Amino acid sequence: MRRSWRQGGAVLALALAGTAVAAASWAAAPTPWQLGMQTPATPVQQRLHDFHDLLLIIIFLISAFVLGLLAYTMWRFHHTRNPVPTRTTHNSVIEILWTVVPVLILVAIAIPSFRLMYYMDRVPNADMTIKVTAHQWYWTYEYPDQGGLTFDSNIIPEKDLKPGQKRLLEVDNPLVVPVGANVRVLVTGTDVIHSWFVPSFGVQQYAIMGRMNESWFRVDREGSYYGECNQICGVNHAFMPIKVVAVAKPEFDKWLGDAKKKFAAAAPEGGVPTTQGVTVAAAVASDAQPSGEKPAGN
Secondary structure (H helix, E strand, C coil): CHHHHHHHHHHHHHHHHHHHHHHHHCCCCCCCCCCCCCCCCCCHHHHHHHHHHHHHHHHHHHHHHHHHHHHHHHHHCCCCCCCCCCCCCCCCCHHHHHHHHHHHHHHHHHHHHHHHHHHHHHHCCCEEEEEEEEEEEEEEEECCCCEEEEEEECCCHHCCCCCCCCCCCCCCCCCCEEECCEEEEEEECCCCCCEEHHHHHHEEECCECCCEEEEEECCCCCCEEEEEEEEECCCCHHHCCCEEEEEEHHHHHHHEEEEEEEHHHHHHCCCCCCEEEEEEEHHHCCCCCCCCCCCCCC
């Protein structure tokens, strides 16, 4: 008995330690020994978090009920208490319950699930638009409503990292957005299928050649947020990170002015650039789907 208590105490201590590590590891980037999801930085990710927690409660209640039912069955119908097995083959009430109750549980899950899907799909009055183009193996960012500012974002090799920078996550030119702005994201590609995925934003959108998919986010607080392409897109798939820096509006305006000068030499000639025949100007002019198709997404 004493040994059982010691084992139970050890398990409880491990569980509490895991909870503490999980709380400490919530951040805008992966951290060593991380448990759980990253801290939400957008309303979409916050709702995803809440839905995840709701599902955990439902799953726990179902598991506890099944465990209790199994324990009761083993105790009640043990051969010492029930030497003569029952010959019952049907019970209409139980058969109705085990059909109706799971249906009700699925309906209870479906309602918030559909509401979340529609919330993620509709862009609420976008304040700015960003076009993301995926290549093997880097990203091109374009601000079509900011004079067509365009630049590439490449991983910083490990040998060039500065103290404090994150291995395999730092880039030379991060995407910069203002805090509190509804940012419409248009995602496309030039070769194989990629995916623009930022966990703390709750955004994962496929980048497909010849197609423009749409997503959105609104960053609630300043900071640097990291993601990666999560589609196996080739031999350098692991070296295609995403870094988004959210700053206050005055800082964004200052960065925008500096960036236009910095990347002026790289701007394409002849107006608004296009990718695979999909014109950015047409996408910005309408709040509808740029290609007339539903996003290829989660």
